[in-house]
Amino acid sequence: MNAFAQRMERAVAQAAAEGLGGLLITPGPDLVYFTGYQPTAITERLTLLVLAEGRDPHLLVPILERPDAEAADGSAAVTLLDWKDGDDPYPVAAGLLAPDGRYCISDSAWSMHLLGLQQALPQTRYTSMTSSLPMLRAVKSDDEVALLAAAGAAADAAYERILGVRFAGRTETEIGNDLADLLREYGHSQVDFTVVGSGPNGANPHHEMGDRVLQDGDMVVLDFGGLKDGYGSDTTRTVHIGPPTAVEQEVFDVVRAAQQAAFEAVRPGVACEDIDATARQLITEAGYGEQFIHRVGHGIGMTTHEPPYLVRGEKRPLVPGMCFSIEPGIYLSGRFGVRIEDIVTVTETGGRRLNNTDHGMQIVS
Known part of the structure; x- marks a missing residue:
């Protein structure tokens, strides 16, 4: 198991210990930490890593950015999904979540993405990474x-x-x-x-x-x-x-x-x-x-x-x-x-x- 897979496994265990269904990671230092992937430009297009207990990690990216995501050091540890301009990415993301799950989400997540997820799955609940898992990256290798x-x-x-x-x-x-x-x-x-x-x-x-x-x-x-x-x-x-x-x-x-x-x-x-x-x-x-x-x-x-x-x-x-x-x-x-x-x-x-x-x-x- 590579370092990225180990980090993801530990994170899922920490989330479960806090009563969370998983973690939703958006572009920023958390995404780099878990996958080595840093989009060349952080835009309004949804990029989302889903780490949830009982299922493989999935990274949802805009199709035009898929080649960069595939080239990231941690790409082998995730299943890549993509979406095209003109499509609605939130139903795709919703398929990776439990309909009534409780998730922590990166502090840097855009509000429009969080609201999109809430609209797709009204029964889901969310908490910020800092409030729920503040020590996620605190202990260094x-x-x-x-x-x-x-x-x-x-x-x-x-x-x-x-x-x-x-x-x-x-x-x-x-x-x-x-x-x-x-x-x-x-x-x-x-x-x-x-x-x-x-x-x-x-x-x-x-x-x-x-x-x-x-x-x-x-x-x-x-x-x-x-x-x-x-x-x-x-x-x-x-x-x-x-x-x-x-x-x-x-x-x-x-x-x-x-x-x-x-x-x-x-x-x-x-x-x-x-x-x-x-x-x-x-x-x-x-x-x-x-x-x-x-x-x-x-x-x-x-x-x-x-x-x-x-x-x-x-x-x-x-x-x-x-x-x-x-x-x-x-x-x-x-x-x-x-x-x-x-x-x-x-x-x-x-x-x-x-x-x-x-x-x-x-x-x-």
Whole structure:
């Protein structure tokens, strides 16, 4: 049984354990995960993978896209069906479902497709993938961890190079473009974001980049990532143009200690929310609890944000193979921000960082 067939078999078992009749997978990362197939263009034409207990996997595609679906790595694990323009695809899809079944459907499914299925089978019920099977892709295989590690190493290489460029006198956008170019140079096919938050802009965690000109004395948050060979990178380091003030160094040291404490708390069986709580407690005790305004981490895989989420209320335990960010931050409005982020994978005995650049404050020019 190949890897795609194994993934589909596990997914059907997980769905059955949740009282679901199966899974309906539409174009996006879920479809790539299960079949290796990514349509060249996601359009209004219905493409649907049906995974249901007691029957073989079926992939319904527009006939003009069938050759691409047949060429996908996981095509041998599915039975392909097609439909032509001018035909109604929903009765064909309905034939693959139980008339009164309950199914989870990809979060990215178009509403028109869900409504079409409901019209064809009024007694069926649907729930989103995230609400019903949030851990579907959360536990990575060794091969997936290796791909995430390679993406992390590429982002690390980009960071090491960016430290050598001139910061002062240049705009955030220029620095961000340099980072994007470096990610591509080190093998990224897609750059998803480049946060360059200088001075007061660093107090906005999702500032990305703008026209502000960096100057001596600025704290600068650098958060960047994308996809390399289909898997994500995401890392944050905070640098300083010239020597920091005592307060800037203090805040930086608190964030660094919180990030390290959260990493050391990673081990199988620990609740996701406990990793958040570990970093949050340290930051709160230092007097900056109100300035830590986001969760401590998110899962990563074929997308840069996916379950598991390390946040208060998420009581699911960590499992070997889970991969996620640990990224505490402190944001002082109108002044500066600090964030340090690594991607971490859970091992049998603890955690392993997939980002390995220096956590210390780097002084740039």
